[in-house]
Amino acid sequence: MTLAYDSNDISKMPLDIGGWLKKKNKGNPHCVLCNSILSVRNLHNDRDTHFLHGANSQCPSVASINVSSSYLKNLPKSRGASAHVRDFVRDNLYGVFSRMRAVLSAITWLEFKECCENAKRLQVWDLVDLPVELIPYVLLTCKDSFPVSKYRTHxxxxxxxxxxxxxxxxxxxxxxxxIIYEVRGQSGTIVAHEIDATPAQGSVISQIIALL
Ligand SMILES: [Zn+2]
Incomplete structure (x- = not known):
């Protein structure tokens, strides 16, 4: 695990091990992905100091199962509770796709379609209190892994x-x-992407469809 936040920090700023060691009045390091408390290993050996999960951790950074969408199973749902969010995606296909592409540059329209198929299967449109601004990011978590491609090196x-x-x-x-975290390939490198909290408007595709 390369990033953690301090339990005393209400802003939950992600820190690498260097930032953690410099911090004063620290609480416990928490994993930015699974939220569990981490230990700091090899504290007195500068080269090898790192965060470590406990035994039997189910964190996606250490578990072989990389299941991005598993969190959706336990969230409250009510039939059609986020139908307005689905309508927003339908009316703003280009805006939502562009917002996803800002985080994952090589995403294709076919992958976007796959995210929407999975969202339907995972009952995303039944989620209670899902903010419309977050839907591009929730859709990214609906596909457990985006594979290496001609345009994606990891x-x-x-x-x-x-x-x-x-x-x-x-x-x-x-x-x-x-924040939405990206875990990259075999290396497990974690990249923090800031969430754009404005609605992902962009209706050009819908306008074209309406014209034809
Ligand atoms: Zn974790």
Whole structure:
């Protein structure tokens, strides 16, 4: 695990091991993906100091199963609760695709279609309180892994930042989710992408379809 946040830090800023060691008045390091408490290993050996999960961790960074979408299973759902979010995607296909492409540059329209197929199967449109601004990022987590391709040198999986404190999954005081993490291929490198909290508007495709 290469990134952690401090349990004393309400902003949950991700830190690498160097940033962690420099920090004063630290709490416990928490995993930015699975939210579990990490230990710091080899503290007195500068070259090898690193964060480590406990035994039997199910964290996607260490488990062989890279299941980005597993969090969706346990969230509250009610039939049609996010139908308005689905309608937003339908009306703003280009905007939503562009927002996903800003995080994963080589995403194709076929992969976008696959994300939408999975979203339907995973009952994303029944999620309670899903903010419309987050839908491009939720769709990225609906595909467990984006494989290496002609235009992509590493596979990629996506995870929304966990909720470290009381509050609903999507919104926690004083803000809502701000980061989506990308776990890259075999190396397990973690990249933090800032979430754009504005609606992903862009209706050119819908306008063209309406014209024809
Ligand atoms: Zn973890």
């Amino acid at each position: 596979s990629a999986s996506f995870f929304l930042e966990p909720n470290p404190s009381v509050g609903s999954y999507w919104n926690f005081s004083p803000t809502r989710k701000r």
